[in-house]
Amino acid sequence: MRFFGFLLGAYAGLLAPAWSAENVTIPAYAPAPGVEHVYRVQMASETDMSFWFDNPGASSVAMRGAYLRRMIILSRDEKSMRVRWSLDSALPEGVSGAASTYQLNPLYQNSLLAYGVNQLEFETNLSGIPSNVLGADAIVANMQKMAANGPGGISAAPESGVSNIIEAVRANPLQIVTALIPEALVLANGQGASEETLEIAQAYTSSGTESISGVDVRAEIIWTLESTDTVRHTATLSFSQTDDPIALSQSQQAATAKMMTAFPERAKALTSDQLAEVKRASKNRTSRFVVSLDDGSVLEALETVAVRSGGMTVRTFTHVRREQVPVSLPIPAILTSATLLTPDLRVEPLPSTTATPARVNDDIQASAPPGGTSQAHVAAAGNENQNTVIAPISLQVKSAILGASPVHHDIGLNIDLTPDSAAKFKDFTQAAIGQQTQVLIDDKVIMEPWIREPIVDGHIVITDADRKNLEILAERLAIPDASIFVRVVP
Known part of the structure; x- marks a missing residue:
């Protein structure tokens, strides 16, 4: 036009x-x-x-x-x-x-x-x-x-x-x-x-x-x-x-x-x-x-x-x-x-x-x-790790507590993994550097973070503008043997 x-x-x-x-x-x-x-x-x-x-x-x-x-x-x-x-x-x-x-x-x-x-x-x-x-x-x-x-x-x-x-x-x-x-x-x-x-x-x-x-x-x-x-x-x-x-x-x-x-x-x-x-x-x-x-x-x-x-x-x-x-x-x-x-x-x-x-x-x-006109843009980033199939992993949760988010200085759900799962997560993130991943709880995608570097401390932070959503997730992860599922974006 x-x-x-x-x-x-x-x-x-x-x-x-x-x-x-x-x-x-x-x-x-x-x-x-x-x-x-x-x-x-x-x-x-x-x-x-x-x-x-x-x-x-x-x-x-x-x-x-x-x-x-x-x-x-x-x-x-x-x-x-x-x-x-x-x-x-x-x-x-x-x-x-x-x-x-x-x-x-x-x-x-x-x-x-x-x-x-x-x-x-x-x-x-x-x-x-x-x-x-x-x-x-x-x-x-x-x-x-x-x-x-x-x-x-x-x-x-x-x-x-x-x-x-x-x-x-x-x-x-x-x-x-x-x-x-x-x-x-x-x-x-x-x-x-x-x-x-x-x-x-x-x-x-x-x-x-x-x-x-x-x-x-x-x-x-x-x-x-x-x-x-x-x-x-x-x-x-x-x-x-x-x-x-x-x-x-x-x-x-x-x-x-x-x-x-x-x-x-x-x-x-x-x-x-x-x-x-x-x-x-x-x-x-x-x-x-x-x-x-x-x-x-x-x-x-x-x-x-x-x-x-x-x-x-x-x-x-x-x-x-x-x-x-x-x-x-x-x-x-x-x-x-x-x-x-x-x-x-x-x-x-x-x-x-x-x-x-x-x-x-x-x-x-x-x-x-x-x-x-309107334009939709799809961005992707990758490296040599994309030549290797990275298997999804299930991670055991040690604790999930609402608290301050270190990223946005607002409320966040701070998840700490068990020692064994923290080691698995470190290996997973090492292999997935440069790729986008998904974190799932109860078969639902919660967030899709990019992996920039290995995560070695077994700590994950989930943020949401709605505190109620975080409270629901915290309750789900408070049960014994609670776990989260992590995979590379399909």
Whole structure:
């Protein structure tokens, strides 16, 4: 959704491109219904957790994926469109590097199984921004079914990450598009519902507000028409978005607290300057679009997003191109390198199910996210220990007492293990350095800490904003022979 504030074109029906020596008229997005387009999509993420890890091998990780997508406009009227995307996790022919360096592809296959789709239909506005996902109820039901039959037969806890994702999708079904077809949002951001006349090299500024974790975060936006190609009949646009760091930092307070809980020993040793750094957040999005001057559609797009939060930096890269369109934008090396150092992850496939198109005629109304885009980022960190299977362990509890948390200086459940279990826990955490783990009590996931260093004292602290939850856990662990279960995140 191109957004130029006062620069909205006055003649939305005029689609013929025109330009003078300095001005170019970019038409409104007007795709032909019934025509299928194939897109070649490349994605990658770089996660830097060097702030939290001493081991360089555990501090940074790169992952990438490559896909072919098919999209067709099923119908279009004066207010909206209905589109269908066909989804596939198979690695396309002709990619650079070994198939093993494209670890997002098997992860995406599991996502398709978890959501239960291989096609997705949704309604959009005239620029392509989703407004209503068809079949959302069926998708949520499939996700709940998969969560109820988790690894080892253990269902997802009410406060676990999986359950949170399901509830977020139930509250806003548009997140299904964000999770499965983020490139649809990238394309829509460069397409306009009405024509605009722009001056080459002139920067056009605007602003928008997005609600993040209940906090209104203002973003400054700059659009620039870089150039035109009279032979290809295209224009190249650039876009940048910078979120207000103060409001964004406020929105990330809960996430920062969880990060500190995941690294309790490191958190206790932070200086005041380091603590201030952990609490600072930033987000920058830059994009370039090659837009057709015939129908206003984006033929090629490149987006880079950099997010800093809780002492961790995540960068994502997305390149989308119509299959028959030549590459004209400079592609980051992480997407094209023949040799890419990636973690040795073993992605276990989810139980096979028959994925069916989501075409249930649900009447679900939801508004598009402010600014037209929303991004979900998944961070991972790993090291050489990920080559070894680490067995889960059961640990005997010596005592579980409510008291001050050494991490957040508030209430916490202080758990001390028996000597034998403390030794087992030391060996487990030594083997799991650089990996995320889960602590379970009564088959429920209580927390998911990252292991930064061996835990040698047999002491575990569980924090919760609700004291009653901690009191319940303390009662459960007060019985004779009480135990907790610890494993690497499946």
